[in-house]
Ligand SMILES: Nc1ncnc2c1ncn2[C@@H]1O[C@H](COP(=O)(O)OP(=O)(O)O)[C@@H](O)[C@H]1O
């Protein structure tokens with residue numbers, strides 16, 4: 001006779017409600033884990049998208065994400081000629097605000113040379129940019145679809161294709177345009193003072209400049225060697241892909257990551273306390289019944305089983321409900337919620353430990369209870 | 378009536394709670410022998426030690442001094458002589474609780490069969506025995522019902538069935554008829570008498586209920602923790 005299940009069935013509504021409440025709490029915990037992972041993945045997405053191995057940026061900067069970087073566009077020719085370079089591309093990044101369907105839309109404009117490195121990694125709809133002007137490939141999260149037009153600076157661009165998971169570390173979705181369009185856009189929206197200088201006849205320093213040149217190497221080339229060669233040009237600096245990723249995590253998203261990480265820690269502690277409290281209260285409410293069981297001769301094993309099984313069923317259901325809910329809603333979050341099977345497994349482990357510790361507290365009280373209390377005399 | 382086996386042998390048992398200023402002597406040098414087939418009543422004013430004595434016989438409370446033998450086996454002599462008192466209770470003692478002390482999450486039938494389940498009997502045996510007892514106590518038709526839906530009298534009879542499930546030879550009851558009207562109270566007592574005779578068990582009952590005094594073989598009066606034996 002399984003007393004744990006019989007007791008659960010006896011007060012099923014309440015038990016289900018408790019499981020559901022716990023499930024909601026687990027949903028929040030899993031959402032937070034997913035947001036944390038998503039933040040890191042999103043931040044790295046922009047660095048990983050071009051599948052480069054080498055980033056050539058302005059000397060003395062850690063560009064183009066951690067710091068501003070501006071180098072002449074023809075740097076790409078010079079880099080391409082170096083031994084060991086298999087492919088390369090000049091690239092620009094800028095954030096601007098425009099309007100779509102009457103709503104403000106912040107976009108991360110990426111300019112790249114069509115046919116070279118730096119374009120959208122893959123398309124989920126439409127086609128790549130075909131002509132050199134006023135065509136764009138947008139991230140799915142912009143809400144744009146192929147055929148839409150959008151104003152960037154003074155010109156209207158036609159969206160010809162869609163990609164996904166391209167955004168900056170702030171979560172602004174990316175829109176890809178040709179390098180020429182991007183440079184024009186850069187000059188247009190340059191600070192007023194610079195425009196004044198340009199009007200006076202001085203060449204604006206940003207004209208024809210790009211943020212970085214990215215490169216992919218021949219299979220047998222040594223990244224460090226090529227980087228060292230590039231650094232000999234006094235106005236350039238070179239970072240490997242892993243340098244760039246570490247830099248981004250360490251400087252750009254570090255604070256956001258720690259913020260969410262700390263919150264996640266608090267959330268997990270709160271959940272642990274809540275679970276412990278529920279299980280402890282559940283046991284305390286049963287003390288009189290436990291005394292009755294002792295009186296009629298039930299061994300400790302029976303009492304232990306009753307408490308531990310209920311605790312595990314509660315924790316397990318809470319986890320299951322939480323996981324189901326988060327999987328149902330995660331795609332409705334404005335930013336990526338990324339859950340690995342490992343995360344769910346670790347959370348399950350934590351819940352099991354918390355349930356066992358909490359049952360331990362209840363069991364201590366249960367084993368101490370005097371069978372005479374059942375007599376009510 | 379032929380005298381049966383000596384089932385309860387309480388020798389020179391005393392029990393006090395607390396020490397010094399707060400010391401309460403609940404029992405003082407009590408001697409009590411109960412034989413198989415006997416049905417006895419413990420009487421006395423409130424606070425005279427009735428529950429304490431019942432709990433000592435039921436191995437729920439340890440005496441301060443003295444000896445206790447149950448069914449020929451010494452169980453207490455200055456200290457408990459057995460480590461598994463719950464097993465002892467399961468095998469030898471049936472408690473009749475005051476009404477409504479059934480497990481609320483089990484049906485009437487399960488409340489009875491759980492005892493046999495704990496004793497390691499198969500589910501079928503437990504079910505059959507529970508049915509048999511409930512039928513015998515005329516609550517068989519209430520077998521699938523949870524205690525919260527039973528009347529006071531029905532709950533009490535289920536509690537009696539549970540106490541008898543494992544065929545204990547020592548049945549202890551603390552005011553078993555308090556929740557019953559006088560007609561039902563007498564029926565319950567008649568039933569207990571019958572059981573004691575049939576199963577060679579003894580029954581010790583705490584009661585205040587004068588209407589059922591004639592159903593006992595012996596009335597034992599407690600006053601300030603001392604026995605004043607008075608035959609029926
Ligand atoms: N657990 C306890 N702690 C302290 N005193 C107790 C305890 N149980 C009973 N007593 C005291 O022992 C005396 C006898 O109590 P009890 O056996 O319950 O009497 P009765 O059942 O006859 O009313 C009372 O004075 C009571 O206050």
Ligand SMILES: [Mg+2]
Pocket residue numbers: 377427428
């Ligand atoms: Mg009492």
